Amino acid sequence: MKNTAKKIYIALIFLFLYAPIATLMVLSFNASKTRAKWGGFTFKWYTQLIQNDDILKALGNTLLIALLSSVIATVIGTVACIAMNHMKKRTRTVMMGITNIPMLNADIVTGISLMLLFISFGLRFGFGTILLAHITFNIPYVILSVMPRMKQLNPSIYEAALDLGASPFNAFRRVVFPDLLPGILSGFLMAFTMSLDDFIITHFTKGAGVDTLSTKIYTEVRKGIKPEMYALSTIIFLSVLVLLLLVNAAPDKQDPRADKKQASRF
Amino acid sequence: MSKELIHLNNISKSFDGQMVLDELNLTIHENEFVTLLGPSGCGKTTTLRILGGFATPDTGSVIFDGRDITNLPPNLRPLNTVFQKYALFTHMNIAENIAFGLKIRKKSKDYIADKIRYALKLVNLEGYENRMPDSLSGGQQQRIAIARAIVNEPRVLLLDEPLGALDLKLRQEMQYELIRMKNELGITFVYVTHDQEEALTMSDTIVVMNQGYIQQIGSPESIYNEPENAFVADFIGDSNIIPATMIEDKLVSILGTRFACVDTGFGHNKPVDVVIRPEDVELVAPAQGTLTGEVTHLIFKGVHYEMEVMAGGFEWLVHSTVLHPVGEKVGVRVDPYNIQIMNKPESEDEEAVAIDI
């Protein structure tokens, strides 16, 4: 009885979280162009999507920005963690405090502050400014997922590697890095996801003519969203879902120890 | 022996299809210090959790003072537990930790204050009322965990490897402290440990467990001197366990040589195991020994020398305060009453135990 109630509660929450996603998927097969009516099943929007250069361009921008910003943020963030680990406690506290600012601050404030910065530096608004902004809000996600692993790290293993004759670089690459890797990967994935899903900061740091999927959708809201957009999001969502299911299912069969690594994937 | 307090009747428990306890029966008396001793995975902690009410047995019952408490939730049981790693409430100070159970029972402020003072005095931590658990050392946290439990005046205190996280010196100190506290409180202690020395030092009764079975129940002396099987003999202290044949009462053939012993009732020409403690093996001149051999290893251990002697095709472990250098020819002699005869394991389970060693 109690367990059934719990299951119903969880089911309702998931219905709440996933109902809009299901709605969008259904809409992507709706022959009618308006959201309000069901006009029959069609693949039309999927085929038209391939010819829609505007959307494909925005998709390209979105993916490229997400990839570049998360890779760069991962590198800067990981190096920062290594550096912070050796800092004096007070310096580290200050650095972590600064790191928390973009996390705790409102996106709108981060967005306009970067906009004001780019204006006063005289930068041309476009791909570059979006990228800089995304790297900025991505770094904290990397640091916050690498830092805990850094703290768990047994400092003796680095010294043991040195003791066994490894150069400092090799000791790091072969001993410390593999231990940090799960944290680094989850930081990267988190950063990539956040970049992909961002609208507000992009909204303030983009220039005319450059659009990501988010900003494109925002401008389309008043004119009516093109159904191709639903098709595209459905494709993205389903590919991520399949990918995650594969990644989560595969290592279990091969190596039970992989569980531990998986536990910290996010 | 005083009045019986707790009965565990035919308790079985399995996790994920794995049998942890198999038809376990155990009686615990009032004011007894009982230690459940065994290697990890032997079922000792599960037994304690069943007593505390944190696990329900699959079959069997827990009888407390004549009342069946098998399905009674932990908060209604007249026992308290000292948990592994203490499990103090980190968001409360020491006084609040100790007062927790009393406040729930709606005791008066004065009563609670008195109890806190008394408990802190008992565990030698007077004046720690306002400290936070995080600021205390492991040993101090352990004492607070005990204080928190005993203020509720339980009739039984369950202790789950309470000294496991402490260093050697502190552990030995705490052993004496625990005995003192138990005598002062006059209640039953059920203590779980894998440390045989701890068990021998503190207990009135030791319950040696392995693989879900009780191997032997007895006083520390009887467990040490008269182990009933090879597992107990090996788990409690060092020992020489040698396959042998019982020729007749009071005569056993060890490694083909006849030794006088004191055991009777094993039958004629029956295969048995004998246990001889290393300190009971006497090294004498070759001519005076029942067996002759040669010292092969020698280590200084502080109190005594530890030697290995090859004699009769068996490597004997010997503890002696007299040094015999490696290579010396020696005679091996054992007093009859120091030879402990044990039946060979019969069931498959017990066989597995023997191999496990």
Add this chain to the structure above:
Amino acid sequence: MTSKNKWLSAPYTLWSAVFIIIPLCMIFYYGLTDKTGAFTLENITAIATAEHAKALRLSILLSLISTLLCFLLAYPLAMILTNMKVSQHSFIILIFILPMWMNFLLRTLAWQTLLEKNGVINNILTFLHLPNINIINTPYAIILGMVYNFLPFMVLPLYNALSKIDENVINAARDLGADNVHTFFRIILPLSVPGIISGISMVFVPALTTFVISSLLGGSKILLIGNVIDQEFTQASNWHLGSGLSIVLMLFIILNMIASAVFDKDGEGSML
């Protein structure tokens, strides 16, 4: 090590100075000056004008309600998830992060379809002979959008904090005589405070400052403080006024940061 360390810390130190610290200073610079560059407090006091004060009041009200709803929905959920003892911690987190791969704006827009007069929900309600709901373009729809978008940010820190509580601590409370209610209010709830504080700030700040949810689900008539600031920057191009109003918003954010710093020193309630 120390000289090398300086090189290692240089990139991020530089980056955070240029892209975090200086931009914040710029907001203060713009917020405290007028178009001629002279010092003024007008941009800040502008919050008191009827229109702005109304927007701020509404923002605070809606975000407080949403935060409370998120908390009430998320806490039981986090407890159930913790007790399920799923071996894969990551799986739980995944379920809540996965929706982010469907664009945030589209997901919010989908609620329009669901909530419309002849939308999916009303069709189901009609089918069940229940009264229809008509909340699209009202503050209720905005609250729903906020709860929908920010619920994961409440669930994850709570789940994290709750799963960190040692099972023996709960057992100890039971052992000392506490029933379920006592154990919850005296032990579980206080020990999950870092997660609660973290969850509240993760939900309250974005809800307070959003302009997207209100413009997508609230129609064009309902203005939140985020909408006002957005308009000052993207339409009116009055960066000084926009910055001034942002400074007011930041006061709330700073209060939030202080609360997290006080209650969650070790970052125990973090989301990841």
